[in-house]
Amino acid sequence: MPDDKSQSGGQDRKRISLEQDYEVRDWSKKFGVTPDELRAAVKAVGNDAVAVEAHLQAQGGDRS
Secondary structure (H helix, E strand, C coil): CCCCHHHCCHHHHCECCCCCHHHHHHHHHHHCCCHHHHHHHHHHHCCEHHHHHHHHHHHHCCCC
16 A cells, blocks of 8 residues: 555654655665665565664664
């Protein structure tokens, strides 16, 4: 389901939606990984941004 742009707020900013190209691009850039690496991390730990960041750091050190 696409993001409702009128309902942006705290919870939405803490979740990574792989269905939104701009989110994949922006989160990949933030974490310093490729889109495929981001997708693999979300598959491994879920879409919580904090958990994804921790997973990526554990996989390859500090990448952000």
